[in-house]
Amino acid sequence: MTISYQWLMDYLPEAIPVNELSQILTSIGLEVEAIERSEAVRGGLAGLLIGEVLTCGKHPNADKLSVTTVNVGGETPLKIVCGAPNVAAGQKIVVATVGTTVHPTNGESFLIKKAKIRGEESEGMICAEDEIGLGESHAGIMILPADAIVGTLAKDYFNIPETDFTIHIGLTPNRSDANSHIGVARDVCAYLTHHKGGKHEVVMPAISNDTTAKGNLINVSVEAQAACPRFTGVSLKNVKVGESPEWLKLRLTAIGVRSINNIVDITNFVLHEYGQPLHAYDADKIAGSQIIVKFLADGTPFTGLDDKERKMRATDLMICDTNGPLGIGGVFGGAYSGISDATTNVFLESAYFDSRHIRITSTHFGLRTDAATHFEKGVDINNVLPALLRAAAMIVDIAGGAIAREVTDLYPTALQPVEVTITYSYIHKLSGKEYTPAAIKETLTALGFVIIAEAADGLTLQVPSNKPDVSQPADIVEEILRIDGLDNVQLTGRLNIALTKALPGDRQQKERMAELLCGMGVQEIVTNSIVNSKYYPNQENLVRMINSLSAELDVMRPSMLESGLEVIEYNCNRKSQDLSLFEFGNVYHHGGEAKYIQEQRLGIWITGNVKSAQWNQKAQKADAYYMKGMIGNMLAYSGITNTTLSYPAENSDTLETTWKWKNNILCTMTRVSAAKLKQMDVKQDVFFADIHWDTWTKAMAAHKIKYAEVPKFPAVARDLAIVLDKEITYKQVQDETEKLKIDSLQSFGLFDVFENEKLGAGKKSYALSYTFQLQDRTLTDAEIEQVMKQLIDVYTNKLNAQIRS
Structure with a gap:
């Protein structure tokens, strides 16, 4: 929420410096996030003076320049070189003296310095209106009336309003009472009363309730009392729609509201003054001179102020005349009944709408208007009538005309105070x-x-x-x-704490895994479980939100992938392209009639470089092998064994690899498809691991830690190179090796793959390493040779391998 400092001062019994006001507001729970200077004219004409041209002659070295002497009220006149064609002796003008910063209507500000122009000294600048932000004209210098007093500050001569400040308040959703200038003033007065003594009260605006004029009657009926407990309205005739006065435009500009015309500006002014939304109708466009507040049939078309047609639902409250809908109650006005330059008669509405109805309609159509925002949080039902009268009085004062009839106030059942x-x-x-x-x-x-x-x-x-x-x-x-100030709560000098109970098992496992991932340079992210359904155009088992937060957040995510890609896209657009991310979260899908399934997942995303370039090494890009190594570390850390691994199909673009435990999917690793990257607007390769956390924790729990003494006897290493057909995978070699169940074989692995025409057509070579060790004795050379012979026989007979010497 934003408020204007000068506007707020209108309601306080005493002026408060802006910095002190900021401290007060933050102290009472209205946290000030920023304060910005708001000026009617950029720079406020600071440093500019009213002067008089005493002499004016041609520049000796330039045909289009003049050399003048100018009196600005000092002891001696200023010598100024001027390029304007209309400068002449005897004129009253605006002068920017040396040291003044000039703020033009268009372009960058600049500092006036003492200079030499074509050999002649110049001690200032005679200004055109666009050069000081007072207009667009650059045809020549500004020539003021002869009665302008020399030496007067330009800001005083042009009556520039006092500098205002826009105060940005981080208003929490529960503080609807402070969602207006008067609401903020009420809190400030309570603070002053508590801390300074005496009685400080809000200076309320004067309201006239002159309803002597008659005619131009608009009758009102409310059929939906629960959704609209109170409706007030008043008719005004002979109104002249036009530009708002300068003070009103300045008030609205200070809080970021664009001026439209005097009638609309007044409704906006009262909204931010009282916190009560209003709406103005062209009374001559209200068919049957009748306003009806009701629900319409499902599918009724309605065209709003944005000229878009929407199909209304039976639950959307509408403001209607005898021909149909004029507006969505408390949310959005209609295209055909709004105020225009031709409007002469106005019907002004001020009502109280139930916040739940407003929230549902506003969210469904994505109409986050100021009115809807106020009604959603809750407005003061007792402010409905005063706000109406205030706006009507302002319209009479600013736009002329007269109140045409007595105020309509339909409030059949008063809301009981709490x-x-x-x-x-x-x-x-x-x-x-x-x-x-x-x-x-x-x-x-x-x-x-x-x-x-x-x-x-x-x-x-x-x-x-x-x-x-x-x-x-x-x-x-x-x-x-x-009101006392949260920072005034006294500390006792003693700290009482309760020891935290042990975390539940699943939480402990998550914390351990998070520590491991962080140790590997992966950063944790937290994303929204509610995502956009457009990411899953062909998926049928989506869990859809009945009352979605917005049109973009309408389903519970069926996959972790897109959530991380959104984070990657956001960071890559800001030149942060080397990312390693993880997140614990849930995925959801529809499992049948009235059945929803929620599963815990751990997602890991790697993209860009995993190692940056150094003087002694090149940058290392993320790839499937790096991700596979990470998952291997995680499995080892978790003590998960007996997994089966399915390798990607030959020439696979996604390199999809799956780990299983007891025939249940433990983890799936992929390179994200080009189509998905394009959909998410990510322009670099991303590797994604989707870990089924429920299965992972079961596998961790099944692992039994067995202690064995550190071997006293040395390990023996052997290498073997075998030539195989290209179709044979390392997985086949691994399976045949494990089938032998050699007790002394502690580990083995592949450390090189070699292909060359000298090996023969369709052949490749695997270089394998083996480590042998026993707990009770040292292996002999004969025993090791016997084991190696077993391995060679298996590779030769089962895999048709040839041994390379």
């Missing part, structure tokens, strides 16, 4: 601070709470209607703490 009983001991227990009963009552009454009953140990309070989030004693304590 009552809360609280004890002083509870306040002390929850806040950690001992407040006196007098201080508690002073703070709460300053915030608008009404004391219904008072006892020795506590109070019964009526909650003000502008605080829909306050419903229980803890909320009352929060209000007291806010």
